[in-house]
Amino acid sequence: MDAFFAAVEQAAKPSLRGKPVVVGGLGGRGVVATASYEARRFGVHSAMPMAQARRLCPNAAFLAGRFEAYRQNSEIVMGLLRELSPLVQPLSLDEAFVDLAAGPYGPALAEADHATGERLVLALGEDLRADIHRLTGLTGSVGAAGSKLMAKIASERAKPDGLVLIEPGQERAVLGPMPVRALPGIGPATEQVLRRAGLTVVADLAEAGEAELVALLGRAHGAGIHQMAIGLDERPVVADQDAKSVSVEDTYEVDLADRERVLREVEALAARCVRRLRAAGRSGRTVVLKVRRFDFSTLTRSETLGGPTDDEAVVIATARRLAEQVDITGGVRLLGVGVAQLADYTQEDLFAQALREEAAEQPEAPGAEEAVREPEAVVVRRWLPGQDVRHDEFGPGWVQGSGVGRVTVRFETPWSGPGRVRTFAVDDPALEAARPLPLRRPEGADGAGEDAGE
DNA sequence: TCTGGGGTCCTAGGACCC
DNA sequence: TCTGGGGTCCTAGGACCC
Numbered sequence: 001m002d003a004f005f006a007a008v009e010q011a012a013k014p015s016l017r018g019k020p021v022v023v024g025g026l027g028g029r030g031v032v033a034t035a036s037y038e039a040r041r042f043g044v045h046s047a048m049p050m051a052q053a054r055r056l057c058p059n060a061a062f063l064a065g066r067f068e069a070y071r072q073n074s075e076i077v078m079g080l081l082r083e084l085s086p087l088v089q090p091l092s093l094d095e096a097f098v099d100l101a102a103g104p105y106g107p108a109l110a111e112a113d114h115a116t117g118e119r120l121v122l123a124l125g126e127d128l129r130a131d132i133h134r135l136t137g138l139t140g141s142v143g144a145a146g147s148k149l150m151a152k153i154a155s156e157r158a159k160p161d162g163l164v165l166i167e168p169g170q171e172r173a174v175l176g177p178m179p180v181r182a183l184p185g186i187g188p189a190t191e192q193v194l195r196r197a198g199l200t201v202v203a204d205l206a207e208a209g210e211a212e213l214v215a216l217l218g219r220a221h222g223a224g225i226h227q228m229a230i231g232l233d234e235r236p237v238v239a240d241q242d243a244k245s246v247s248v249e250d251t252y253e254v255d256l257a258d259r260e261r262v263l264r265e266v267e268a269l270a271a272r273c274v275r276r277l278r279a280a281g282r283s284g285r286t287v288v289l290k291v292r293r294f295d296f297s298t299l300t301r302s303e304t305l306g307g308p309t310d311d312e313a314v315v316i317a318t319a320r321r322l323a324e325q326v327d328i329t330g331g332v333r334l335l336g337v338g339v340a341q342l343a344d345y346t347q348e349d350l351f352a353q354a355l356r357e358e359a360a361e362q363p364e365a366p367g368a369e370e371a372v373r374e375p376e377a378v379v380v381r382r383w384l385p386g387q388d389v390r391h392d393e394f395g396p397g398w399v400q401g402s403g404v405g406r407v408t409v410r411f412e413t414p415w416s417g418p419g420r421v422r423t424f425a426v427d428d429p430a431l432e433a434a435r436p437l438p439l440r441r442p443e444g445a446d447g448a449g450e451d452a453g454e
Numbered sequence: 455t456c457t458g459g460g461g462t463c464c465t466a467g468g469a470c471c472c
Numbered sequence: 473t474c475t476g477g478g479g480t481c482c483t484a485g486g487a488c489c490c
Contacts, residue, residue: 024458031458033490046490051455092461092490187488220464221487249459286482296457302483336459 001077001132001140002160004094006036008069009061009386011137011439013398015410015418020044020060022053026385029251029333033065037160063386069436070094073136080131084124089237095155097148099237100124118165125163137414137439149233150174152184171231176203183228190217190225205229246280247288247338248273255294255331262332263323269337270319274312282342283310289322290336298334301326308343315339381433383407383426388437392430394422396437402426415441 001007005023010016020039024032030050042057054062074093081088081096085103090096100109105124109117125142132140139161143154146168153174158164166174179201180186180194193216199205205213206229213229214222227233248269256262266289277284288302301322309315319337383389383402389409390396397411400421407426412419414437424431 027458028455029458031456033458047457049456050458052457054455095490185488189487218465243461245461247460251458298485300484304482334458338460 001094001138003034003036003040004138005034005065005070006039007138008066008073008439009063010036012066012069012414012437013061013386013410014412014414014416016061020057022050022057022060022062023065023386024050024053024062025251026050026062026064027251027253029253035060061385064384066386066388066436069388072436073138073439076135077132077138077140080128080135084128087237087239090240097151097237102237118167121165122163125165129161129163135440146171147233148235148237149184149228150231153178153182156182172203172206175229175231176201176206178202180205183225185221185225185228190221193217202229242342242344243280243282244342245288245338245340246273246277246282246284246342247290247336248276249290249334249336251292251334252332255333256328256335257331259324259328262328262335263320265335266319266323266337267316269335270316271312273337273339274310274315277339277342278310282344283308284339284343285309285341286339287315287318287322288336288338288340289319289326290334290338291323291326291328291332292334293328294331294333296333299326302340304341308341381426388434390432390434391422391424396434407431413437414439 006021009021009023010019018038019036020042021036022032022039022044023034024030028051032044032046032048032050032053034046035044035048035053039053039057039060042060044053044057044060050062053060070093074090077094078088078090078096081098084105085098085100087099087102088096089098100106100121105120109120112120121144125144129140129142132138141155141158141160142163143151143156143158143166144164145151145154145166150166150171154164154166175182180199181191183202183205186194194200194205197208197212197216199208205225208226210223210226213226216222217225250265250269252265256265270287285306285308286302286304288300290298290300292298303318303322305314305318315337323335383399385399385401387399388396389399391409391411394409394411396413397409397419400408400410402408405426406423407428408421408423409431410419410421
């Protein structure tokens, strides 16, 4: 999908179409997740610090992500891919490999002569792109080739809103002049190593030979890069596999300085991590704590349990133990808690059982819970730029901005024209958070009064 | 106002086992 | 009575991807 997050925002918010849109973390330490093509013209790109993006393109709309909306549209697109083949390998919400040979067009492709097969692949690709646009209003790009490597490179050449086929046999001719960074698996570090060895384009890698690449990059990496450089990629398309770890992390606006605060945050992260783990119906054996210090140095500490658990108390206790042992001098900018070595179900969980028995033996003093209860929390609603809302009188809209007790909302929907802006008190009872609307008007929907549904 | 969040895979050393 | 060798598990770190 082309500039996926930003494109979903533009499709959902008519007033942003044709304008620079930047989606990402809006806090002081946020980075850009996706920039629309209009914003890219100002030099804004993924992974750029948001502060820099604001300097480059101050007039862009800066929006927090709406992952529920992205997931909805991703599912529509993945559904279309599954019509082409049961063998679909999603790489993220907006990208997937499809093995056409394993699907309904496989036999026809196998029997066709070269020219016929090529016409069929091109037709399937264009039909797919048309279906994507029809069902979501979004554009996607298709790369077709004889391997995952070349299909990916073809799709990058096709962007935005295009289709590129690389014919089998043309691999080395296409790859040769490309910079080494074009190969998946070559990032900044590997690029530097290769550049110091005088290797800058893919043809240099092919010429260098496997032995030299292995010497430079190590066994697995070197051999893999060499295979790709000579246009060979036998990796099969594999249907999406179960996750191997689940983790949650937070970067704090201000570095955390004291141990008690760190421990409280670790507990909260552990609880969130367990919620996700349980929602996925999994359990895990290894608890991982991640700490990024004030100077961006990052460390991890892990502990492997006797068996898999999905018990909140066990994960919290383990994460706390790990956090008590790390040096936090100078401050901590990020904390994370993860669970790895996942299993599909919880085996007899002796740890959780022991912990509960221990707790049962030492009942709290009666009334203790009452005594420590916090005063009634004042729920201050946070209105995030981009967020979906609904007003009793004006209907569906989205948060354009908020501050000094006010929130500005633009009232428009994916199917309306550009809408008007109104401002409310942040605690206006007529205003409430809402679910994302589908980008295409559902059949039978009768206008602005229609609910997004469950 | 420098650098997110969620992942995967690989390497390397030490413990431990046969 | 100087020294093995191979496999697996655990821990930590790092590169990379979207």
